[in-house]
Amino acid sequence: xxxxxxxxxxxxxxxxxxxxxxxxxxxxxxxxxxxxxxxxxxxxxxxxxxxxxxxxxxxxxxxxxxxxxxxxxxxxxxxxxxxxxxxxxxxxxxxxxxxxxxxxxxxxxxxxxxxxxxxxxxxxxxxxxxxxxxxxxxxxxxxxxxxxxxxxxxxxxxxxxxxxxxxxxxxxxxxxxxxxxxxxxxxxxxxxxxxxxxxxxxxxxxxxxxxxxxxxxxxxxxxxxxxxxxxxxxxxxxxxxxxxxxxxxxxxxxxxxxxxxxxxxxxxxxxxxxxxxxxxxxxxxxxxxxxxxxxxxxxxxxxxxxxxxxxxxxxxxxxxxxxxxxxxxxxxxxxxxxxxxxxxxxxxxxxxxxxxxxxxxxxxxxxxxxxxxxxxxxxxxxxxxxxxxxxxxxxxxxxxxxxxxxxxxxxxxxxxxxxxxxxxxxxxxxxxxxxxxxxxxxxxxxxxxxxxxxxxxxxxxxxxxxxxxxxxxxxxxxxxxxxxxxxxxxxxx
Numbered sequence: 001x002x003x004x005x006x007x008x009x010x011x012x013x014x015x016x017x018x019x020x021x022x023x024x025x026x027x028x029x030x031x032x033x034x035x036x037x038x039x040x041x042x043x044x045x046x047x048x049x050x051x052x053x054x055x056x057x058x059x060x061x062x063x064x065x066x067x068x069x070x071x072x073x074x075x076x077x078x079x080x081x082x083x084x085x086x087x088x089x090x091x092x093x094x095x096x097x098x099x100x101x102x103x104x105x106x107x108x109x110x111x112x113x114x115x116x117x118x119x120x121x122x123x124x125x126x127x128x129x130x131x132x133x134x135x136x137x138x139x140x141x142x143x144x145x146x147x148x149x150x151x152x153x154x155x156x157x158x159x160x161x162x163x164x165x166x167x168x169x170x171x172x173x174x175x176x177x178x179x180x181x182x183x184x185x186x187x188x189x190x191x192x193x194x195x196x197x198x199x200x201x202x203x204x205x206x207x208x209x210x211x212x213x214x215x216x217x218x219x220x221x222x223x224x225x226x227x228x229x230x231x232x233x234x235x236x237x238x239x240x241x242x243x244x245x246x247x248x249x250x251x252x253x254x255x256x257x258x259x260x261x262x263x264x265x266x267x268x269x270x271x272x273x274x275x276x277x278x279x280x281x282x283x284x285x286x287x288x289x290x291x292x293x294x295x296x297x298x299x300x301x302x303x304x305x306x307x308x309x310x311x312x313x314x315x316x317x318x319x320x321x322x323x324x325x326x327x328x329x330x331x332x333x334x335x336x337x338x339x340x341x342x343x344x345x346x347x348x349x350x351x352x353x354x355x356x357x358x359x360x361x362x363x364x365x366x367x368x369x370x371x372x373x374x375x376x377x378x379x380x381x382x383x384x385x386x387x388x389x390x391x392x393x394x395x396x397x398x399x400x401x402x403x404x405x406x407x408x409x410x411x412x413x414x415x416x417x418x419x420x421x422x423x424x425x426x427x428x429x430x431x432x433x434x435x436x437x438x439x440x441x442x443x444x445x446x447x448x449x450x451x452x453x454x455x456x457x458x459x460x461x462x463x464x465x466x467x468x469x470x471x472x473x474x475x476x477x478x479x480x481x482x483x484x485x486x487x488x489x490x491x492x493x
Contacts, residue, residue, distance in 0.1 A: 013085035016450050017073065018441030020090045020434060021066060021190055022246060023047075023114065023268045024311070028069035029437050030077040030084075033450070035460040037432065039077025041069040048109060053116035056109035059097055062190075063197055086448035088440030089242055090249035091190040093213040094163045098170060098177050099193070101184045104201055107176045110190070111166050114268075118165035122158045125165070131156065148281065152289060161306075162215030163189065189214065191243035208299070209245035212291040244443055246436045247271045248292045250406055251302065253439030254430070255458045260401035262392075264419075264427070265435070266381065266409035270307035272388050274396055275300065281398070286391050293443065303396055305388045309346035309359070310381050310409055317377055322370050330414035333375040338479060342368055343486035344376040346384070358493030362486040381409065382418035383483050389423045404428045406435035413467075420467040422476060431462040 015038065019028045023045065030039040043065045048056040074081060094113035099106040111117070125131060135154055142150035158165050167187065170177050177185055188196065192206045211217040244252070251263045251273050259277035264270070280289045280301040292300040314326060323329055340363070347359035361373065393400065405427050409415055420427045432438065445451040
């Protein structure tokens, strides 16, 4: 029985499954009608690092993990697949693969959104005369028309996180792709490839949320750019919305359905998303427009800003034995009054603005302990949240409403409280921080009739804690000024 179709009669399906294929974990949860988790399974994503700066995933291992967690979660819930009304899949964005259309054999491993192999190409394009001409043309068009669709291209810059430049690298450097490109090469992000495998090659499709995050899709007109002339994917928007991008899925899982609702995900990276309703808002450098989801004729748009190296930095600190268990870190940070002037500068990933930004600790002293180092890392997360929030407030012409946090780092009470203090806003944290899988399940459940509407979903939300501002911003000013100075010292390293 296809996912998304309910059985009739006494055996009607009573559960939905949500899978999150993330950057560090593949997780699956089985939800009942109250959105309570009845069974779960997870497996660690094993990234491959064949060369410095390269990040890849083995497609066969990922497929095995994907199938494995679904089977294990359903079994853990004591269910059979016939009791499942729908399957929703949330996937990491901009990670892609190419494969042979006829045989289905991949030409290479998945190239991760974290991969830096296109850094030279990105820098070259960002400095090119052609891009400067594009900026001038669209600046003039925006000035003459006032149409926001011309604003985003007027400050267009390429990023190593986007699919477009890495795909260009693949065309130039992988001979098998060159040879098969015209007639026998399929390209897809994780969602497309999983659909292709699930349907034994009968469905070659993507969804709007994933497409809008690749850098090769024009969200203003909801149409593909030139790349889809070579790879004509379909957009799957009928029946169960089987796949959805992870950040958009987390936004839906948090029930951020109204313009001005804000979602903060702190996982491998940090993502601030603002619901801008039916209006696609081109806001300037540092923020970018996305399609949130499309249900029937309703298209909801988001504006997003991102921070790199949140979970990455904390995991690195654990790997070098600054602490044993991540749950210890909030207590370690609170065990001291301040970081004693120690600052952590995150810079494990190449920055578009400064590819030579150096990750570093500054202000070390003979009295510096592990607690000071851990506190400095956590403070850097809160300081960057403050920077991005201020940018959102300044550039987005929509009153911000509820702020809801999720992701693994949202379980860190020190980071959450400090962020609430710095932005002077309440932040809600749900009982279950795995919002990507819940959002995918919500979408699949709505499409299959398992849940009625978004109003019903809002009633299913469970809030664990609300962080409210406790300290004045001025109390943090000396520490943040020191951190900003450390950031300046790390530029152009």
